[in-house]
Amino acid sequence: MSHSVSDSPQHRIFAMLDLDGDGVVTHAEYLGRVERVASAMGRDASHPVVAASRAAHEAVFADMDRDHDGRVTFEEYRSWVGHDAFERSCRPALGSLFDIADADGDGRLVRAEFVRMRAAAGNAEADAAAAFGDLDADGDGLVDREAYLAGIRDFVTTGTSPMAASYGRGRPLLDARGR
Numbered sequence: 001m002s003h004s005v006s007d008s009p010q011h012r013i014f015a016m017l018d019l020d021g022d023g024v025v026t027h028a029e030y031l032g033r034v035e036r037v038a039s040a041m042g043r044d045a046s047h048p049v050v051a052a053s054r055a056a057h058e059a060v061f062a063d064m065d066r067d068h069d070g071r072v073t074f075e076e077y078r079s080w081v082g083h084d085a086f087e088r089s090c091r092p093a094l095g096s097l098f099d100i101a102d103a104d105g106d107g108r109l110v111r112a113e114f115v116r117m118r119a120a121a122g123n124a125e126a127d128a129a130a131a132f133g134d135l136d137a138d139g140d141g142l143v144d145r146e147a148y149l150a151g152i153r154d155f156v157t158t159g160t161s162p163m164a165a166s167y168g169r170g171r172p173l174l175d176a177r178g179r
Contacts, residue, residue, distance in 0.1 A: 009159045014077050016122040024071040030061045033097070033121050040120035041101050041113070053096035060089040083157045090156070091149055097121060098145050108142040 017025045019032070034057050037043075038050045064072045064080045101109055101117035109117065111132050118128030135143045135151055154160060 009155050010078050010081055011074075013081075013156065014074050017077075019122070024073050025064075025077070026072075027061055027065075027070045030072070031057055033057065034100075036120040037097050037100050037117055040116045041103065043100050049096070049099050053093070053100055056089075056093040056096045060093045063089045081156060083153070086153050086156055091153070094152055095145060095149055098148055102145070107145045109148075110141060111136075114143055114148075 014025070015021075017030060017033075019029045031054065034050065034053045035045065038045055038047070038053070043050050061072070062068075063085065064077060066076050066080065097117060098109065099105075101113045103113070111129065114132045115125055115128045118131065119125045123131075131151070132143055135147050137147075
């Protein structure tokens, strides 16, 4: 079965993770998210919340990298991703990025924190701002941790979510082989 270009949630997320666009996500690309978010949020690399995030991301990468070659292909990612993988390893990793951004530890982010976090994680600022607006359903100017994680889980598992805006539209995507 041949597809030219896919706009599936899996392709959109994989494209964001594959920083150099070579069709694989390396260990360095994936773990670099933690350092970029920590830097963008002004967190020292030795801060306990950053160390916890690094450990959570190591677990995700090990879970995704089925053949343990230090590279995750789109096929590996596609066979791994879903509800069970999200609950098992993505929820802690993504929650840890939120925790890095949550400077006051109240479990909520204001727009500027959210946009900085998502941009550092690989989203375009405009896409992150749109996602914040969609997740801030009550208009109080805050997004809480659980709404954020539920939004990503829904996008990954069903393709529909306020977080869909974070992953951009109209940018180059991968074909069915992850290229």
